Amino acid sequence: MMSRVLLYVLTFIALLCAASVVLTTLRAMYDAYLPLPFMDQWAVLSLQDCIDQLFSQHNEHRIVVFRLLSMLDQLLSSGTYLVNFYASLAMQVVHAVTFAALVYWAGVRGAANVILAGAISLGYMFWGGQWENFLYSFQTQFFAVFLAGTLAFAAIAAVRGWAGVGAASLCAALAVGSLSNGVLVCLLLPPLAIWLGRPRRETAVLAGVAAGLIALYLAGYQSPDPDLTPFAALLKPLTSLRYTLAYLGQPLEELLRVQIAAVQGHRHLIAIVMGGIGVGLGIFGGAVLVVRPSFATPARLVLLYVILFIAASAALTSLGRLTFGVGQALASRYLTPSLIFWLALTFLWWSLLPGRFRLLAPASAVCALMLMAGYGRHVDDVVHAMRLTRDGAATALLSNVRDDQEFAKIFLDPQVVAARADILRQKRLALFATPWAGWLGTPLVAHATLRPASACLGAFEGAQAVPDNPPGTAFRVTGWAWDPARAGAPEKILLVDAAGTIVGYGLTDGLRPDIVASIPPVTRQEVGWRGHVKLTGPTQVGAFILLEDGRSACPLGGSRLLGGPA
Structure with a gap:
């Protein structure tokens, strides 16, 4: 018994x-x-x-x-x-x-x-x-x-x-x-x-x-x-x-x-x-x-x-x-x-x-x-470490930015990544098979309805030139974002120039305990985002959250002048 x-x-x-x-x-x-x-x-x-x-x-x-x-x-x-x-x-x-x-x-x-x-x-x-x-x-x-x-x-x-x-x-x-x-x-x-x-x-x-x-x-x-x-x-x-x-x-x-x-x-x-x-x-x-x-x-x-x-x-x-x-x-x-x-x-x-x-x-x-x-x-912890390893290379490739520092994290020879990525881009494979991968160089409004800034929280905080590209054309960008409707961080960020054209991509993968401590509506640390921007000349660049429905976007505060005098 x-x-x-x-x-x-x-x-x-x-x-x-x-x-x-x-x-x-x-x-x-x-x-x-x-x-x-x-x-x-x-x-x-x-x-x-x-x-x-x-x-x-x-x-x-x-x-x-x-x-x-x-x-x-x-x-x-x-x-x-x-x-x-x-x-x-x-x-x-x-x-x-x-x-x-x-x-x-x-x-x-x-x-x-x-x-x-x-x-x-x-x-x-x-x-x-x-x-x-x-x-x-x-x-x-x-x-x-x-x-x-x-x-x-x-x-x-x-x-x-x-x-x-x-x-x-x-x-x-x-x-x-x-x-x-x-x-x-x-x-x-x-x-x-x-x-x-x-x-x-x-x-x-x-x-x-x-x-x-x-x-x-x-x-x-x-x-x-x-x-x-x-x-x-x-x-x-x-x-x-x-x-x-x-x-x-x-x-x-x-x-x-x-x-x-x-x-x-x-x-x-x-x-x-x-x-x-x-x-x-x-x-x-x-x-x-x-x-x-x-x-x-x-x-x-x-x-x-x-x-x-x-x-x-x-x-x-x-x-x-x-x-x-x-x-x-x-x-x-x-x-x-x-x-x-x-x-x-x-x-x-x-x-x-x-x-x-x-x-x-x-x-x-x-x-x-x-x-x-x-x-x-x-x-x-393992998943977070993996995202930190790969997301930077992903946004660089999506934004058509050469970033050997990030590429070296996903393959021993960054030059191989830069060269072989063209196969993926041309055939729309892997990362480039996702719908939003083809939005670079197109108007944001062609893909998403714009929501008021009150629909989200966050900021575009910083930009750093990427040395592997012509001066003033490529930047690493960072910030944070929160989607109150889903009570969590959005996965995708779109970078847009003054004309409303998409010039870069970002992904959310950073821990920001400082944001949780200072902004009460934010309850989770995983709100930091980073990405890349590719420009042809000086312009004001802003960041938008691509909301969970994939058909609407919300602007973040803190747009920045890039490609020219800061």
């Missing part, structure tokens, strides 16, 4: 925490969204870029899946990365459902257990600690490779006959075409097929397909760093081991780091210790399945092979990242596989533990979910 009550309590808490985690991440994705290429994305801007580079090597990876999604994004959403983001969300949902199904298949039956497993899976899959993979569309392949691995193992275990071989082979191909560690799926599938007792012909064909996929991956392969090879890394086994364990133990370290300040100085140690515990539990679980063959059901073997895949991925990553130090193993993007590692480990032991001890496994996961639900403020 007590265990039944505990199960219901755990399920209720897990549902609440999972809902909070999912909503926090979705809100962060919405707040951070800006269809602006970032770093690696500047290499793939158009449909032709995707076609030309489809099978090309990217560092040590073959990112075919990302490029196929980018092609689809070009066709369906003008390169605004919406297809990539929706694909990422769909992958995580499918992965969560797959894990819940595996728990049921492993013998943990009952509606409450399945709901609890689903809530835990969804919370883990959507935790905002993985912000790098959720907020950068280029990271879609991090979700893809691990989902493909799980589905490959599940297919060979659950689908009989040649259909299972075909499904597993397809998933293995998707894994190899996502990230380099996808080749591990090819290496693990044949042994799993043998353990499952698949017919020899099926196993032989599966092994042949796996070998072919590895050969395709290696065809024309060139080491991104000739001085750093896996063989050289093997000469530092202890460093590699520390990296691998930190990679696997990162989730609890990250959860504790944002809750307890004292943890900050011991991050590596905590991650390594937790990784060691995880590896120990994985080895123990695997040993149970080997020693007790009756326990080695297909579902449990799938969970075990997911654990092996993630652990092997961590080790493989360590071989190519040792020069960056153990701290690099704690990068946000690696939380995706390490969370899957712990999820598979938890669910394996959930199915193995006897009677009254069985709930220990999901109870530990629910405790982690409770910590994840309290992670929201850190996610907000």
Whole structure:
């Protein structure tokens, strides 16, 4: 009776925490969204870029899946990365459902257990600690490779006959075409097929397909760093081991780091210790399945092979990242596989533990979910930092201003941004696919109805010349704005010259506690805006809020004479 009550309590808490985690991440994705290429994305801007580079090597990876999604994004959403983001969300949902199904298949039956497993899976899959993979569309392949691995193992275990071989082979191909560690799926599938007792012909064909996929991956392969090879890394086994364990133990370290300040100085140690515990539990679980063959059901073997895949991925990553130090193993993007590692480990032991001890496994996961639900403020800080990094470059590009200081924040070589941006501008892709991007040089009244100044609060406060342009033609501009109707800051600012022509753009991304302290109607700090102006001669420039309906604008105080004597 007590265990039944505990199960219901755990399920209720897990549902609440999972809902909070999912909503926090979705809100962060919405707040951070800006269809602006970032770093690696500047290499793939158009449909032709995707076609030309489809099978090309990217560092040590073959990112075919990302490029196929980018092609689809070009066709369906003008390169605004919406297809990539929706694909990422769909992958995580499918992965969560797959894990819940595996728990049921492993013998943990009952509606409450399945709901609890689903809530835990969804919370883990959507935790905002993985912000790098959720907020950068280029990271879609991090979700893809691990989902493909799980589905490959599940297919060979659950689908009989040649259909299972075909499904597993397809998933293995998707894994190899996502990230380099996808080749591990090819290496693990044949042994799993043998353990499952698949017919020899099926196993032989599966092994042949796996070998072919590895050969395709290696065809024309060139080491991104000739001085750093896996063989050289093997000469530092202890460093590699520390990296691998930190990679696997990162989730609890990250959860504790944002809750307890004292943890900050011991991050590596905590991650390594937790990784060691995880590896120990994985080895123990695997040993149970080997020693007790009756326990080695297909579902449990799938969970075990997911654990092996993630652990092997961590080790493989360590071989190519040792020069960056153990701290690099704690990068946000690696939380995706390490969370899957712990999820598979938890669910394996959930199915193995006897009677009254069985709930220990999901109870530990629910405790982690409770910590994840309290992670929201850190996610907000990440989103704000991202906006500060990218918004300046966005307004410069929209305003047709060359600003190398801002461009350097979104790509290592500002000249590449300046040159490649013309592709986006000419084809109306990414940032330039948004309706307001085409308003530069046109009258404001052609796009928005003017509202009285009393409809909003704010000011145009400052301007600074941008040195990368002819003197007196380009300026960085700043100010603050508040929209009383929405009780918040407007997202978009339009800069207009004396003739009423739009000459620049601004975005709201700055914290202004001074405004909150001095102007009572303003209740939130996120009211600072910054942008760029491009001029052909001296003129008075004013700033307007583009109101939430997108069809009306409100003037801010403090217009300035730019392009001539101050």
